[in-house]
Amino acid sequence: MIAxxxxxxxVVVGLFVQPEVPDxxxxxxxxxxxxxxxxxxxxxxxMLDGIFNDKVFVVSFLxxxxxxxxxxxxxxxxxxxxxxxxxxxxxxxxxIFSNAAAIRRHVFRA
Amino acid sequence: MSLLTNVMDHGLxxxxxxxAAARGGAxxxxxxxxxxGLLTLGAGLAxxxxxxxxxxxxxxxxxxxxxxxxxxxxxxINDSNGSADRLQKQVQDLRRKVDDTQQQALPxxxxxAAGLAGAVGLGEVTGPGVKLVLEDAAGxxxxxxxxxxxxxxxxxxGRLRDRDLQLVVNGLWxxxxxAVSINGQRLTALSAIRAAGEAVLVDNRPLVPPxxxxxxxxxxxxxDAFEGxxxxxxxxxxxxxxxxxxxxxxxxxxxxPAAVGVTLRTAQPATPEPTPTPTSTAAPTATPTxxxxxxxxxxxxxxxxxxxxASAGGGSGSGRRTPSGAAKTTSAHSPTTASTGxxxxxxxxxxx
Numbered sequence: 001m002i003a004x005x006x007x008x009x010x011v012v013v014g015l016f017v018q019p020e021v022p023d024x025x026x027x028x029x030x031x032x033x034x035x036x037x038x039x040x041x042x043x044x045x046x047m048l049d050g051i052f053n054d055k056v057f058v059v060s061f062l063x064x065x066x067x068x069x070x071x072x073x074x075x076x077x078x079x080x081x082x083x084x085x086x087x088x089x090x091x092x093x094x095x096i097f098s099n100a101a102a103i104r105r106h107v108f109r110a
Numbered sequence: 111m112s113l114l115t116n117v118m119d120h121g122l123x124x125x126x127x128x129x130a131a132a133r134g135g136a137x138x139x140x141x142x143x144x145x146x147g148l149l150t151l152g153a154g155l156a157x158x159x160x161x162x163x164x165x166x167x168x169x170x171x172x173x174x175x176x177x178x179x180x181x182x183x184x185x186x187i188n189d190s191n192g193s194a195d196r197l198q199k200q201v202q203d204l205r206r207k208v209d210d211t212q213q214q215a216l217p218x219x220x221x222x223a224a225g226l227a228g229a230v231g232l233g234e235v236t237g238p239g240v241k242l243v244l245e246d247a248a249g250x251x252x253x254x255x256x257x258x259x260x261x262x263x264x265x266x267x268g269r270l271r272d273r274d275l276q277l278v279v280n281g282l283w284x285x286x287x288x289a290v291s292i293n294g295q296r297l298t299a300l301s302a303i304r305a306a307g308e309a310v311l312v313d314n315r316p317l318v319p320p321x322x323x324x325x326x327x328x329x330x331x332x333x334d335a336f337e338g339x340x341x342x343x344x345x346x347x348x349x350x351x352x353x354x355x356x357x358x359x360x361x362x363x364x365x366x367p368a369a370v371g372v373t374l375r376t377a378q379p380a381t382p383e384p385t386p387t388p389t390s391t392a393a394p395t396a397t398p399t400x401x402x403x404x405x406x407x408x409x410x411x412x413x414x415x416x417x418x419x420a421s422a423g424g425g426s427g428s429g430r431r432t433p434s435g436a437a438k439t440t441s442a443h444s445p446t447t448a449s450t451g452x453x454x455x456x457x458x459x460x461x462x
Contacts, residue, residue, distance in 0.1 A: 006152030010159020033165035036158045042123050051130035054147045058154040060123045098121030
């Protein structure tokens with residue numbers, strides 16, 4: 001209940017406040033979105049596994065976003081930004097896939 | 111492989127397992143029960159929702175910006191096209207004005223600059239004639255789009271060369287053509303057909319095959335004469351030996367454009383006069399437009415005036431004012447011709 005409410009509040013805030021994203025941060029936004037999705041899928045899987053922990057969820061989400069953005073930022077400074085962001089997306093994508101597969105096994109028993 | 115297996119096997123954050131172990135292995139914690147836990151979960155999900163939404167909104171916001179830039183570019187292109195059209199129109203107007211002034215500057219009875227312009231290649235001409243299309247042999251791999259670096263060049267004998275084209279054009283002149291153009295390039299007495307690298311150039315402009323040679327003249331007569339003379343048999347030989355295709359046809363009406371970058375100047379050393387004084391005679395008729403007068407008496411023979419000596423003769427017309435120099439000299443000088451500066455135009459304008 002409160003989870004759905006939180007999600008709705010976040011979407012509404014994002015839609016209506018439309019915070020002005022600084023130009024320096026814009027390149028890292030897609031990576032942050034992928035990292036956030038990874039954290040959400042991990043949380044859902046943990047919930048279905050019965051080992052969910054709210055503190056782990058929030059901390060892992062924040063750290064994922066920050067670390068992913070940091071890696072890409074570092075890559076940009078070194079001139080390999082696009083390669084590193086590809087790497088981050090691949091790793092997070094694999095994790096999202098395996099978590100989604102685990103969720104599917106829980107839900108459909110298959 | 112260990113990296114891949116690591117990524118594949120540890121999809122779930124290890125923090126969850128550790129926290130569960132710390133709680134004593136209880137595997138029933140699905141949703142936090144405490145108010146604080148619920149609040150943390152809600153705040154975390156709100157954050158996730160906000161990040162994802164902001165990302166989506168930002169991605170969509172970039173689209174109109176790109177579209178706007180594209181529109182601006184299109185606008186600039188249209189503007190530039192418009193101004194180019196205006197300038198083109200201005201050029202045409204000015205050219206017409208120059209023609210008019212040239213006509214006015216001619217002394218009465220001095221001649222017809224417009225008619226002369228058509229004859230020497232400086233004016234557009236229309237009339238019946240013949241059309242000759244020359245195409246490189248199939249399989250030379252060039253066709254419409256010449257890539258100078260990819261082709262085998264003229265070592266490939268299936269390609270038409272500059273001297274073939276020279277021969278053909280000379281043949282057309284010889285067959286009675288009055289005006290000739292190649293791929294829209296009007297030939298004047300000063301035109302050069304030559305090769306540079308892999309391309310055939312006419313007046314330093316590269317041509318792209320197929321080569322379309324238009325010649326104005328008495329169509330059937332020119333065709334017969336051309337077929338009968340050396341150039342015609344040369345073309346047949348090219349077709350037989352190398353597969354260079356050529357089609358010659360009579361056309362009812364052809365329009366040949368004017369040559370560009372050539373200034374029309376004529377000179378008329380008229381009545382023989384043994385001791386002329388150039389300075390006094392040059393003054394009255396020298397006109398600001400550099401247009402001077404001439405009566406194009408004898409028909410212009412392009413093959414004769416192609417030679418450098420003919421063009422030099424036009425420049426030094428007043429100097430050769432001997433009784434034998436009564437022959438009317440007509441030539442079109444390109445601005446780049448060394449011997450014809452403004453000064454020589456002045457002497458060319460000299461009339462006794």
